[in-house]
Amino acid sequence: MTSDQPTPTLQDVATAAGVSTATVSRCLNFPDQVTKRTRAKVMQAVNALSYSPNFGARAMASRRTNTIGAIIPTMENAVFARGLQAFQDELHSYGFTMLVASTSYRADIEEEQIRALVGRGADALLLIGHERSPNTYRFLETQNVPTLITWAFDTSLTRPSIGFDNRKAMRDMALKVIELGHRNLAFISARTTLNDRAKARQSGIEDAMAISELRASDLHMVETVYGIEQGATAFEQVMKAASQTTAVFCGNDVLAVGALRRAREMGVRVPEDVSVIGFDDIELAEVAYPALTTVHVPHREMGWRAGKALAELVTNGTPIEAIELDANPVFRGTLAPAKG
Amino acid sequence: MTSDQPTPTLQDVATAAGVSTATVSRCLNFPDQVTKRTRAKVMQAVNALSYSPNFGARAMASRRTNTIGAIIPTMENAVFARGLQAFQDELHSYGFTMLVASTSYRADIEEEQIRALVGRGADALLLIGHERSPNTYRFLETQNVPTLITWAFDTSLTRPSIGFDNRKAMRDMALKVIELGHRNLAFISARTTLNDRAKARQSGIEDAMAISELRASDLHMVETVYGIEQGATAFEQVMKAASQTTAVFCGNDVLAVGALRRAREMGVRVPEDVSVIGFDDIELAEVAYPALTTVHVPHREMGWRAGKALAELVTNGTPIEAIELDANPVFRGTLAPAKG
DNA sequence: TTGTAGGCGTTATCAT
DNA sequence: ATGATAACGCCTACAA
Numbered sequence A, B: 001m002t003s004d005q006p007t008p009t010l011q012d013v014a015t016a017a018g019v020s021t022a023t024v025s026r027c028l029n030f031p032d033q034v035t036k037r038t039r040a041k042v043m044q045a046v047n048a049l050s051y052s053p054n055f056g057a058r059a060m061a062s063r064r065t066n067t068i069g070a071i072i073p074t075m076e077n078a079v080f081a082r083g084l085q086a087f088q089d090e091l092h093s094y095g096f097t098m099l100v101a102s103t104s105y106r107a108d109i110e111e112e113q114i115r116a117l118v119g120r121g122a123d124a125l126l127l128i129g130h131e132r133s134p135n136t137y138r139f140l141e142t143q144n145v146p147t148l149i150t151w152a153f154d155t156s157l158t159r160p161s162i163g164f165d166n167r168k169a170m171r172d173m174a175l176k177v178i179e180l181g182h183r184n185l186a187f188i189s190a191r192t193t194l195n196d197r198a199k200a201r202q203s204g205i206e207d208a209m210a211i212s213e214l215r216a217s218d219l220h221m222v223e224t225v226y227g228i229e230q231g232a233t234a235f236e237q238v239m240k241a242a243s244q245t246t247a248v249f250c251g252n253d254v255l256a257v258g259a260l261r262r263a264r265e266m267g268v269r270v271p272e273d274v275s276v277i278g279f280d281d282i283e284l285a286e287v288a289y290p291a292l293t294t295v296h297v298p299h300r301e302m303g304w305r306a307g308k309a310l311a312e313l314v315t316n317g318t319p320i321e322a323i324e325l326d327a328n329p330v331f332r333g334t335l336a337p338a339k340g
Numbered sequence C: 001t002t003g004t005a006g007g008c009g010t011t012a013t014c015a016t
Numbered sequence D: 001a002t003g004a005t006a007a008c009g010c011c012t013a014c015a016a
Helices: A010-015 A021-029 A036-049 A054-062 A080-091 A105-118 A136-144 A166-179 A196-211 A228-241 A253-266 A283-287 A299-316 B012-017 B021-028 B035-048 B053-061 B081-093 B107-120 B134-142 B168-178 B197-211 B226-239 B255-265 B283-287 B300-315
Strands: A069-071 A095-104 A122-127 A147-150 A161-163 A184-191 A219-222 A247-250 A275-278 A295-298 A328-330 B069-072 B097-101 B126-127 B148-149 B161-163 B185-190 B220-224 B248-251 B275-277 B294-296 B327-328
Touching: A010 A021, A021 A036, A021 A219, A021 A253, A054 B053, A069 A080, A069 A105, A069 A299, A080 A095, A080 A299, A080 B069, A095 A105, A095 B081, A095 B097, A105 A136, A122 A299, A147 A299, A147 B012, A166 A184, A166 A196, A166 A275, A166 A328, A166 B081, A166 B185, A184 A196, A184 A228, A184 A253, A184 B134, A219 B255, A228 A247, A228 B283, A247 A253, A253 A275, A253 A283, A253 B283, A283 B226, A283 B255, A299 B081, A299 B300, B012 B283, B021 B035, B021 B197, B053 B300, B069 B107, B069 B300, B081 B097, B081 B300, B097 B107, B097 B134, B107 B126, B107 B134, B107 B185, B126 B300, B148 B300, B161 B300, B168 B185, B168 B197, B168 B248, B168 B283, B168 B327, B185 B197, B185 B255, B220 B226, B226 B255, B248 B255, B255 B275, B255 B283
Parallel strands: A069 A095, A069 A122, A122 A147, A147 A161, A184 A219, A184 A247, A247 A275, B069 B097, B069 B126, B126 B148, B148 B161, B185 B220, B185 B248, B248 B275
Antiparallel strands: A295 A328, B294 B327
16 A cells, blocks of 8 residues: 555545535436536546445435345354345345344344344344344334344234244144154254244144144154254154154254254164154255255245335335245155054 | 334433533443443433434444455355354454345456445455455555455465465365376366366366376366256266266365265266265255265354454454465265276 | 534535 | 535544
């Protein structure tokens, strides 16, 4: 670096172009309110100085940031990645920037991140799932930040959501599994504390059992934290505690893949001895061997629809229309009829 | 909402607490410059109003944003996810916020994203790989934004990097493969345009061939875009065009997993008929069947070291110390000695 | 320890 | 169509 020249400001451009700052501002924001000739002069100065507007100043003066925040449980694996990419692409096409933060599935961190993004002037927020502390919702309300929920759908709530019904999706899957003759079911669940998706998925299995005249209380449940290794451990626990199990549902594909691995290590054949069912349909599911039977989640569509809805809300005030998407079973190699 | 009460400002808090705005500001930024008593009063007012500082104003007044940007090729899969999460966690512990943007592996989009993040006042930037247009580097220099390169390491360049030597890593892997008797090698590469990692990995294989007195020109190369499906297609091409191939290197695990799948579909046995080698060691690699032999990349360490380096640079001016990490072969099921 | 006041770079409302 | 100029909300010398 030769010299620490300070970044050029609007004023510098104005001086260079021989106009007022107001005119430069207009050139940049409303080009057609300005003469062709003036515009040319100004743009030339802009380029010469390679001026680029100061975000903070602009945010302060216009009281808008063109920023939309997304807060997801984790970036560690691909569960939210595909949807997020679609969300970001859509926002980008509207001229918005996406800010991401992750919570490691912890409610306290989520609240912190919400404050951080709101503090940074996010014009709106995308959140995963409905369940969080009243405090958090109160904050969002007083701050007047529009919020959209995704990865869930629940009309009984007033908050808009664009997602799918976790309970119904899991119920449909479970009905198919029961139809194949499975009676001894287990469920390896993600932590259900402040996680409505996990709870809903459990309820879905129980619904299916009730419909099929099985006793929901017979569902063998193990709750564990996220991770392949945790899924493996949980699978072993299940097989030890309830060895008659023929079908193991998992709260998500990551756990399911762990279960699959441990099954192989234990000499338990999938699907001949026990069927394994996941949820999410991320890349892992296809790649696993045998390929995982799972509930397909419309990642991309959810993402872009959410992006579009928020962009239009912020831009034109178009109210968000709740949208329920389908999440359907995908049958692959890990599910087979129950023996006998 | 009952009333559209405007967000509280520093002034509001000051009034409520019966002090000046300066005192409130100090309470928030340098708590120990203020009496315990005063602080208590102020914090109470802060909570009562649930005040949270305006980012733009703060950025403008302090000329710092406490924001560090990261620009990665894609969020679609887990390649960069683990490292990014570690990066973000480390930044967070220093009080920084991470901004992410993705480029879909396109140089023009990368440049746009760099401008966007700089425009938003990013105090520093994390970029993947060294190779980009001189224009882009010039911009970064005139804007005076410190930049750290990761996912690569090259002392011949003056730019600091914290990463690993792609060429050396791939060479080491290739040497092992050749040692196992493989002579007919193929390489399914990611696009090499403006992608120094892809090029380096290719060079690594060629280096190993040269060392082993094989003709580097005999390496059968296929270049393709990112994706499982693309890896599958490329594998088929390779086996059709060079059926004597016994070892297929892939530029990354995603392509490798695609190759694996197509091999199964084609009735080609891995590793009996052909060995498949990946790069990155993401979750997919472990989960694939057979589990993928691949080059392990120290995702997390790279991420947190990068975060620490940038945070300390921005905070204390500590210059970045380039760090070379190891990326070593991991031998799993897809590699076996060549037949005969 | 606390208060006063000027300035940070834009936008937007008025005039002209 | 263009130009003054008053906000915008916070930080930080400097003064008290």
